Amino acid sequence: MPARIAALLHTVRIMLGFGRHLAETAKHRSASPDFNAIAACFGTGRLYAILAHLQRGLLRATALERVLLARAARGRDIGFVARRERAAATPAAPADPPAEQSAEAHVVLKAAARPSRPAGWNDPELFMPTLEELEAQVRRRPLGRTLVDICLDLAVVPGFCAGPFWNELFDGIRLHGGSIGTLMQEKVRREEAFRREQDGKPGSNWDWLEMGREALRRVLGFFIGEAVDAPFDPMSQQCTAGAATATGPP
Secondary structure, eight states, rough: OOOOHHHHHHHHHHHHHHHHHHHHHHHTTSGGGGGHHHHHHTOOOOOOOHHHHHHHHHHHHHHHHHHHHHHHHOOOOOOOOOOOOOOOOOOOOOOOOOOHHHHHHHHHHHOOOOOOOOOTTTTTTTTOOOOOHHHHHHTTHHHHHHHHHHHHHOOOOOGGBBBHHHHEEEEHHHTOOOOOHHHHHHHHHHHHHHHHHHTTTOOOOOOOOOOHHHHHHHHSSSOOOOOGGGOOOOOHHHHHHHHHHHSSOO
C-alpha cells in the first residue's frame, strides 16, 4: 500500500465509521434535547434532511475509498497539491474593444457558457447522487475538496474530533487541495441557519451553545478518532483480527 494512500485511507475509514454510527443512531438520538449540538452542524433539526446528508456523506466516503484502493492496486501513490499564490497586483483592465469585436466576443462567450444547474441541485433530499457519479467526481478534482464535502455531510467538525485525528484530517485537506476556510465558513452558516430555525419554535432548547467537551462526548458516544473507539476504524479491526488469527489455536 503506497504510504500517502494508506494515510488518507485511515482518515476516510474513521469518518466512515463515525458516519455509520451516527446514521444508525440518529433516529433515537434526535429525541434528546442535546441532539441540537449535532443538528446545528446540518443547519436544521429536520431528521430526514440530516439522514439525507448522512447517506450522501457515506456515499462520498465510499467513493473516495474505492478510488484510492483502485489507484493503490495500480501501484501508484497520490501527490500533494501545491497551494496557489495570489497575484501581487491586479492587472490593468484592457481597453474597450470596437463595437463589432465586442459583439462577436459576446456571442462566443454565450455559446461557451455552461448549462445552469437545477434549483436545489446540492440538496441531498432532492438529488441523491449515485456512487458511480461520486466516484467520477472524486477523480476529476482535488481529493481535499472531497474530504471537505464528506466533513460537511457527516458533521465532522473540530469540536467533535479527538485532537490527533483533527490534525490528521486538517493536513489531509490542506495537502490535497481542499480548503479549511470553506469548511469553517459553511459550519458558521449552518449554525446561523439552525439558530433562525430554532427562533421560530416555541420552547426551543439553546443549551447546545454552552456544551462542554464531556457533554459533547455523551451526545456523540465518542470523539471521532479516539483510540478507545478502535471498532469504528476498519483498519484497526483488520489489525486486531490478524493478531487474533496469529495467536489462536491451530
